Amino acid sequence: MYSIAVVGATGLVGSTMLELLEKRNIPIKKLTLFSSARSAGKEIVFKGQTYIVEELTESKTQGPYDYVLMSAGGETSLRFSPLFEQHGSVVIDNSSAWRMDPEISLVVPEVNPPSLSRKIIANPNCSTIQSVGPLNILADAFGLKRVAYTTYQSVSGSGWKGIEDLKRGERGEEPVNYPHPIYNNVLPHIDVFQEDGYTKEEVKMIEETRKILQLPSLPVTATCVRVPVTSAHSVAINVTLEKETTSEEIKALFNKNPNVILEDDPKQNIYPMPVNAGGKEGIFVGRIRKDDSFPNTFHVWTVSDNILKGAALNAVQILEQLINGKEQY
Ligand SMILES: NC(=O)c1ccc[n+]([C@@H]2O[C@H](COP(=O)([O-])OP(=O)(O)OC[C@H]3O[C@@H](n4cnc5c(N)ncnc54)[C@H](OP(=O)(O)O)[C@@H]3O)[C@@H](O)[C@H]2O)c1
Structure with a gap:
């Protein structure tokens, strides 16, 4: 069972990731939902349980989270992904911020498996x-x-x-x-x-x-x-x-x-x-x-x-590969 945070949970991609986490029965012991200050306090139902969306701030990156599904634009990712990484989480990011960084793997699971040389993995452009x-x-x-x-x-x-x-x-x-x-x-x-x-x-x-x-x-x-x-x-x-x-x-x-x-x-x-x-x-x-x-x-x-294979589904498939130990070191 994993502790998972979804950043951008109120967005098109983030809300679809939540549907997929539920549908594909990802084993979750703790789920935390983040947005910007605009949507903080909003209620989201996941597997019949109501969650309150929180504003993401630096102090909340400590978690601990096993995996962070980040879908909140490049600026937010550049600011928060390294902090999540420092605190031991693996980040799967939907923005373009990290994709061309030579240290970061850019993954379509059926084409190239994720590498964890850095604990940030980029989801490609749709x-x-x-x-x-x-x-x-x-x-x-x-x-x-x-x-x-x-x-x-x-x-x-x-x-x-x-x-x-x-x-x-x-x-x-x-x-x-x-x-x-x-x-x-x-x-x-x-x-x-x-x-x-x-x-x-x-x-x-x-x-x-x-x-x-x-x-x-x-x-x-x-x-x-x-x-x-x-x-x-x-x-x-x-x-x-x-x-x-x-x-x-x-x-x-x-x-x-x-x-x-x-x-x-x-x-x-x-x-x-x-x-x-x-x-x-x-x-x-x-x-x-x-x-x-x-x-x-x-x-x-x-x-x-x-929104599915072009973003949320590909990200959740990367998560499934990581959970199943298919990453390369
Ligand atoms: N749409 C696509 O087809 C697609 C495909 C591939 C990749 N992507 C990428 O996925 C990301 C999200 O796209 P989207 O289409 O879901 O956009 P969206 O519907 O506009 O949603 C953006 C989400 O990011 C959150 N957010 C914005 N600033 C934030 C901050 N400072 N801290 C925390 N959360 C913040 C928003 O929260 P609020 O509700 O508070 O505003 C919202 O939940 C983008 O990086 C985009 O480039 C999108």
Whole structure:
């Protein structure tokens, strides 16, 4: 039985982590729920018991907690994760704060196991998780030469404030979170722009893909786009492989791999879509076809719930791996 703290328990990701801890029957002897001062005092029911959410402060990092599931943004993580770590807790963090730190492992459990050289483990970016799942299968079978992503990311990727902006647009009101309306629109802009014209979201996808797949010089590029969908991100992946293969062979490989769900029957209009993937735990793949514009190149369309596999579920799967002693030292 473990003592577990959830930081950001009132957020979209945090509340979903709580649902998963309950559903997957994680053995918990003590649960502590943290938020900022805004939600302190709020009541949350977990396994029939009511918990009062507390404001996270430095003194409360002492715990003791075996595991801290952190889902409260980069600044909060940078401030509090090292303190939890100093007091002996293992932190699984959903923000981007630690992901590219060479000492920190960035984990998708079915792709790369967690390492505990530091007691902070980073959960990757949501669009990256659903992309490296299928890419890892292709890498093992054929090797990767180049990857180009175009994403179609739902508003829940921005937490509650993204969902509220879509609702504001539906009511004819101005956006508060995004720089332009998201209702009836698409925004080729996620996170902040850098000097080179790429957004930080695009850089995250590029760098995190290389780190998770352990291919530091893999050519990767990305265009990340926000779309007026509530739940589940879609990613169009254009991938060039080292070894020759066919669309049929790729479909057969995906079909027998438990880490992805193949939905690919264009004649019956069957392909992955956010309306079907939202609320489900898997990574859905389809529209597999050869790109005849370049040798050995294929299109793969992937859809997954960004709050589940893209965030909360992946974090809880990391926790399960740690509990089951599957980390590498
Ligand atoms: N949404 C996604 O698809 C997704 C995917 C991958 C990763 N993530 C990451 O997960 C994290 C949470 O995202 P979200 O979508 O759940 O956002 P959210 O719905 O806005 O929730 C944010 C949570 O963080 C808490 N928080 C904020 N400042 C805090 C502080 N100083 N101390 C303690 N708690 C604090 C908030 O508490 P209050 O209720 O008090 O404000 C709330 O519980 C972010 O780092 C995000 O980048 C999100």
